[in-house]
Amino acid sequence: MTYRSNFTPGTTRWAVRRAQWLAMGIREEDFDKPKIAVVNSSSGLSVCFQHLDGVAETVKQAIRAAGGLPFEIRTVAPSDFVTSAGKQGRYLMPSRDLLVNDIEVQVEGAELDGMVLLSSCDKTTPAHLMAAGRLNVPAILLTCGFQLGADCGGRENDIEEVYKAVGAVKARRMTLCDLKEMTRTAIKGPGVCAGLATANSMHCMAEALGMALPGNAPIRAGSERLDEYARAAGARIVELINQDIRPRSILTPTAFRNAVRVATAIGCSVNVVRHLTAAAVEAECDVDVLAEFDAAARLPQITQIRPNGPTRIEAFAEAGGVSGAMIALLSELDGSVLTVTGATLAENLAARPAPDPEVIRPLERPFRAEPGLVIVRGNLAPDGSVVKLSAVPAAVRRFKGAAIVFEDEAAAIDAIERGEIKAGQAVVLRMLGPKGGPGTVFAASFMAALVGAGFGSEVAVITDGELSGLNSGITIGQVMPEAAEGGPLAAVQDGDIIEIDLEARRITLEVSEQALAERIAALPERPTTLERGWLAMYGKLVQPLSKGAVLRAEE
Structure with a gap:
């Protein structure tokens, strides 16, 4: 194939890039391969990103094995619980769009052929979807998983419990010492907040839109299963480039309609509304996301994942995750849409196991008759x-x-x-x-x-x-x-x-x-x-x- 990253021999662009890459130890026989960005929002500031360097390395190895040439690209790494400290969190939403532009500068500036986007905390997944839609080069999102909590004083504890406990301290219903003790056990391991908060919600939306591999969301960070998906994403991006499957052929009005229905039925974060809208705008997709939420309001709630109910995010993952939810919702979805697998949504779901009906209920037996959003x-x-x-x-x-x-x-x-x-x-x-x-x-x-x-x-x-x-x-x-x-x-x-x-x-x-x-x-x-x-x-x-x-x- 002819890749856009293969410059004409003898030109300035060809000569200076060749000199740079030879000095970096890249072999001449690799120069004509598809050149792929592994977009890594790694940061030492937040546990959300603690494991991403290892994930990036696994993806790069898989790209090389599949015949591609990977380049790890470091970007801004916003964390809702860390970057929110300054100016009452005013940097958070702007960081989403800063990240989109960061990716554009590095991928378009270098004229790379495709992207694997390592999605973690709240703003990275929507930014990755937005960048994929804007740049429209072959891309795949790899959702990089949730953290776990641990027992505290005989009760299950996680970051959600800590979050609520701050108010209890303010109201003098809990001591500062008790809150301090909770912070010791709230997070055990890397990844995003447990529960169906914005990060896990947007991970689910990436898969529901068809931009992540089936079964990728939600997933536990640091698990062997995540390593398997990292290897699969690295191999698949090379195929996506060679098949010339681009995000705008996936991010269609029907795909957004599917995602909205999934978000409504499982009770995703309120923030998916703005993020799905932004992804549609960047992909120049003619869809009214707010109207789609209005239309989806007739759907019942088929899960009760925290904070919507008692189900923990790891139980949702084990029960089938968003793929399982889409199987339960398939009569309300358009299964003909294209996904990053190169197959349709219906074909992908046919290969997935049936969901656990006690965690992901069928439409005729929902947890609640009303929608989640x-x-x-x-x-x-x-x-x-x-x-x-x-x-x-x-x-x-x-x-x-x-x-x-x-x-x-x-x-x-x-x-x-x-x-x-x-x-x-x-x-x-x-x-x-x-x-x-x-x-x-x-x-x-x-x-x-x-x-x-x-x-x-x-x-x-x-x-x-x-x-x-x-x-x-x-x-x-x-x-x-x-x-x-x-x-x-x-x-x-x-x-x-x-x-x-x-x-x-x-x-x-x-x-x-x-x-x-x-x-x-x-x-x-x-x-x-x-x-x-x-x-x-x-x-x-x-x-x-x-x-x-x-x-x-x-x-």
Whole structure:
């Protein structure tokens, strides 16, 4: 085959690259092979990435054995529990798009022929899907697995329990010593957070879209099974290049429809909505992801994976994982879509074992008749908002309360500690969206603190900030348009009555249409951000949440 990475002999590009690679010890007989990026977001900052260097080496060996020439590419490595420390997590969402551009610069700049993308923490998987769609060179995602917790004081412990315990300490329902002890056993081994939080949710979405090998998600990090998938991905990328199968032939409207239905039925993180939208935008795929979530709202919930219920992520993996869920959902999916195997989804699933029906139930016998994720609209969220219905207490489907407004998450957390937030209130966290930050504020810490303080079913939270897939409670997230864009959320005042009806999928600010319009018209002009550097650039380039909060230069 002729590869784009094989430059014409005698040209400057050919000569200088040849000199570089000979000096690196690359053999001349390898120069004409397909040249493949192994995209590794390795970092010493987070346990999420601790094992990726070993995974990268396994992938590279498999690429060489299959007749390819691998090049390991190091990228930015954002971690939601580490990179969130600075500026209240404002770097997290921008890091997703920084990673997309990082990959573009290195893969397109070098004109490599394909990519194996090692996906781990929350932002890496969506960024990898976005980069695959944007560059449209043969690509395969390798989801690199979840961590395990351990027993603490006779109880199962993991990062979700630690997250909730912070609120319990704030509310003086737990001692700092107890929390310190929990941190000793919450994480035992590398990988992403246990549970169906954003990382595992997006791993599942990568497979549901057809961009990861069947059975890859979820998977335990550091396992022999992950090594097997690393070897398979390394071999498969060479075949994908030779067959010229590209991401945009996989990332079709039908594939996104399938993924949305899977996300709805298994109760994925609220953040999959923005990330799937962004992946579709980057792939120039003509699909309305929000409308697909509306259409999928008739599906029941066929799993109850933490934080949606008691099932642990490792039990879901053993029961069949996302492949097993797709087998159970096959009557609602289009099995004719192409996947990275070169076969259709239906052909892939036919080769997978039947799921354990006690963990992944059939459609006719679901755990809950309602969907895991829903889009909620109303005069407070005219473009929609996202609710993880599976993580809302079953007894709470209607809520009405007086608003208490914060534009700083830390202030809201302090208000919990001071006893200022009380049962029956509707907490509004605003100016925390992509433009409002700039860079989306990680509002998840407030929600976790609220649940830990015992208010998960008694206080509603409405925010344009970013939530965690670990969050539970009455939470309305990703409110669109965000407050900084002049959305109605910016017009809410302390004491306003907000009504939430999750059965009707409505959120209503109880003021007249005229009064709301007058408030919005009277909103002061948003001051120029005081941020400098990457966050300032991001604030100028980021598009609305309804468009996935991708970056676009002003036209």
